[in-house]
Amino acid sequence: MEPKLRETFLVQGQVEAISGFSTSAMPSILKAGVKADEVNIFYYNDFGLDFYGNAILTKASFAKENPEAVKGFVKAYLKGLQDTIRDPEAALDMVMAADDSKLMDREAEKVRLQIALEKLMITPEAESLGLGAVNSERLGKSITQTVEGFKLATKFKVEDVFDPSFLPAKEERTMPAAADRKPLK
Numbered sequence: 001m002e003p004k005l006r007e008t009f010l011v012q013g014q015v016e017a018i019s020g021f022s023t024s025a026m027p028s029i030l031k032a033g034v035k036a037d038e039v040n041i042f043y044y045n046d047f048g049l050d051f052y053g054n055a056i057l058t059k060a061s062f063a064k065e066n067p068e069a070v071k072g073f074v075k076a077y078l079k080g081l082q083d084t085i086r087d088p089e090a091a092l093d094m095v096m097a098a099d100d101s102k103l104m105d106r107e108a109e110k111v112r113l114q115i116a117l118e119k120l121m122i123t124p125e126a127e128s129l130g131l132g133a134v135n136s137e138r139l140g141k142s143i144t145q146t147v148e149g150f151k152l153a154t155k156f157k158v159e160d161v162f163d164p165s166f167l168p169a170k171e172e173r174t175m176p177a178a179a180d181r182k183p184l185k
Helices: 003-011 022-031 060-065 067-086 088-097 106-121 124-129 136-149
Strands: none
Touching: 003 022, 022 106, 060 067, 067 088, 067 106, 088 106
């Protein structure tokens, strides 16, 4: 079905389950009147597929020709992520203020941010390795699962998909301490 129909079909009972990003689906489902405790979310990593989520991508040629620009972008992104984790309400206020179209729904964005914080951003791994870093063994396993699952001819290595040289020093990308984090109201 068309992706834009997934949540509608689920809410109407026309399907028993849908696939998609929880951060995309849940705001629509909740807005339709379904209570959060009536929805079961199955995260891949709860069932043996321990994939990483989103990433910052760039062409290898661009990174090679512009390493300082890539490093600067990654550093700024991670600083923004730290600020968001530290004060998600302020981050949400900024996003809403930047919406000149006024089409964004604050409650939907709040749900999206809350899910992202709880399930995708604030993790034991990020606490341990620092924001932006990966566990090479975990990433290698993810790559193997992807290659096997999609029957890809190319056997990628960790260094083919992740280059830590663009990350700032660990002390610049630490997870804000729990005591320093404000709740999302």
